[in-house]
Structures are given as C-alpha cells and as structure tokens.
Amino acid sequence: MAHGKLDMGMAWTQATALMGLNRDTIGAIAGPFFFLPSMASALFIPVTALTTAPPAGSSGSEDPAVVMQAAVDQMTALYADNWPILLAVFAMQFIGSMSLFALLTDRGNPTVGEALATGIKGLPSYIAAQLITVIGASLAIGLPLGLVSALGGEAVAVLAVFVALVAIIYIMVKVSLAAPVIAIEGQRNPFTALVRSWQLTKGNSVRIAVFIALLVVVIGIISALVSGIITLILSALGGGVATVGGAAVNALVNALLTALFVVVTVAIYRQLSDDLPQRAADVFE
DSSP, rough: OOOOOOOOHHHHHHHHHHHHHHHHHHHHHIIIIIIHHHHHHHHHHGGGGGGOOOTOOOSSSHOOOOOOHHHHHHHHHHHOOOOOHHHHHHHHHHHHHHHHHHTOOOOSOHHHHHHHHHHHHHHHHHHHHHHHHHHHHIIIHHHHHHHHHHHSSSHHHHHHHHHHHHHHHHHHHHTTTHHHHHHHOOOOHHHHHHHHHHTTTTTTHHHHHHHHHHHHHHHHHHHHEEEEEEEHHHHHHHHHHHHHHHHHHHHHHHHHHHHHHHHHHHHHHHHHHHHHHOOOOTOOO
C-alpha cells in the first residue's frame, strides 16, 4: 500500500516538541524505570565481569575466530553470573518504554498511572514479539549464512557476516514500530503487531535506518564527550565518590538516550500511521 515518505526533519521536530510538552511525565517514568535500573546494574555488576584475560600463550595478533569466541564466552559468563539483576533491569526498562509509548499517544491523554498499567499489560506481547523476531531472524539468516560460511573459505565467511549484518539491520527497522503498535493501538497479538510494523515501515526502511543512524552518531558523540568529562572530574575525587558518581552519570545518560529514542519512535509512528488502515493485506509486496 502506497503512503507518504518519512520526513526526518518533521520527525525530529515532533520528537523535540513531545519531549518539551511532556518533560515532567517523561521524567516521572524515566527516573524509576530507566535511571534507577541502570544505576543499580552499574553498581552491582562489577566492571571486572566485562573483561577477560587473554588466553595463556596468546600473541599480539589473534585469530578473529578465537577473539569472537572469547567475546561470546565473556558475555555468556556475564549473563550467567548476573542474570537476576539483568532480568530485573530489562523488565523495568521494557515496562518503562511501553509506558512511555502509551503516555505519548494522542488518543485519550492517559495519566501516568494509566500509562504504567498499559505498559505492564503490553509487556508479555512485546517480549513475545522480540522472541519471535530473534528466533525468526536466526532461522532465516543465521542457518543459511552459517552453512555458506562453513562450506566457503575465509573471504566467503567475511561476506556472509556483512550480509547478515545488513539483513539484521533491515529486520530491526521493519519491526521497530511493533512496540508502539502494542502500546498505542492496544494490539496484544505479537504476530499481528509485527505485521503491522512491517506495513507501517513499508517504503521507508532506508529513511528510518538513516535517521536512526544519524541520531546514534551525533547524540552518541555528544553524550560520550559529556559523560567522559564528568567522569574524569569525578575520578579525580577518587574512592566511592568516583564509583557512585560515575555510575550515576552513565545511568543518567542511558536514561536520557532511552527516553529520546522512545520519543523519536513515537514521532516516526505518528507520521507513518496517519490515515493508514490497520490491515495486513499486501504487506510483503
């Protein structure tokens, strides 16, 4: 179904306007659901869990496969050792994100309490949609490319990784509006929500990807500079002040970025959902 192209400038203008008009209510959700969980994970998950010593007898140049396996083992150990904290953090952030989506809807002006209730109700559908996406992408992309990589040489393996990354980015863009569909439209069927997102992003996948990439680069650089300077100042104080202060700065940056990208997603959704019938016909044409 043909519909208008995403206007990136308008989407950014709408996003900043939404943040300005709803800064108090956004803060009421971002504080307990984004800032505090990030702060807790920074304090209770030790930094040493994120670093591993090089294998014994390793040289300066490592086999990429060995390095990749070491990274996988590192992340596996991190999740295995800290899964209760990480599970709680992810659950809180998921609820916060879904609540923000509901709060920023232009349908009914829900209160913070109503938005939180909507976020909690939509959480199972959102998690199911994420699992469906991961499993589907793994089967559709991982298995064929893994087979090609195994049968081909090193050059084929590198090409397969590049193709997989492009495919993963494409799928992420296509399902990026499933969350607002669940929270704002009240769709509880995860398959229907994914199809609806696919329909909404039709003809705008590249624009959405470019828009998000630009935001990630620009905002990422700014936040890294600001947090780096503040962390450097705090580190001069030493001891517990540096630890707690650094965790607070990182948590604040994470909360702001999470809230920003939720609002940007709402702006994209609003623009692409205008006058677009909610049906799944010709979605994949």
